Amino acid sequence: MNNTAGNNRRCDDRGSYTLEAALCLAVLFPVLGWIAAYGLAGLGDGTASNAAAAAARAASIAADPDSAQSAGQQAASASLAQAQRTCRSSSISIDTSNFPAQAGDAGAVSVTVTCTVSMADLAIPGLPVSKTLRATRHSAVDRYVTRGGN
Template identity: 70%
Template sequence: MLCLTVLVPILGIIAAFGLAGLGDSTAANAAAAAARAASASDDPDTAQARGRQAALNSLGQAQRTCANSDIVIDTSGFPTQPGQPGTVTVRVDCTIPLAKLAVPGLPGSKTLTATRHSAVDRYVDRTGEGNAE
């Protein structure tokens, strides 16, 4: 009986670490996919839409991992002149549920955050002005 009393919480803690690792990689993969998709876009509005869709697709593939998620896409590096560097930054928060593990001392949930950056093509005019004369 004593073995069972000690073994069950230890197994719960191991499961919590497994969920945290899975949630961390899920958030990182979604942020990376969103940053890549957004940086390949032609303008900030398209970058926002494509980045969000890429993150949602990635999170959807791991829908049992994140109970809630938040996606923030920073496209402020987009309106750069050709030849100037620019970046897209994406932050994905993934909240994993821990309450159902029923381990004393564990919080009900844990939010894991991943941030990824992707460079925009520095030789493309993204200001929307083009070569119009």
């Protein structure tokens, strides 16, 4: 092809699309990996938060600290079991130290759930292998539940 400037050089674009696609994919895959990592972290955070809230509510309507511990553990475990693929490992801590001794007394229960989310499957450079998320929820104890035979 001749152009008007008298230059007989041919313009050949072969291979440029392949190079552009390779460059775009080299940037696109890590970005998609980071988006997936943020999604996994958000899912793990929601799982821990929901489990802590369910456990705090279940513990707050119990009649005594021992049954509050048991009810909270069961509620958190059930909530975490529903999202079994989200948390690689988890722990549940229930604080009943402010549990009231008698009906009518004010009190509260505090539950902390820790959820470790694995990100190893994403295999993105610079991404941690796992992320530990923690959620704490508090619930006022029901004042009108009979306590310890009262």
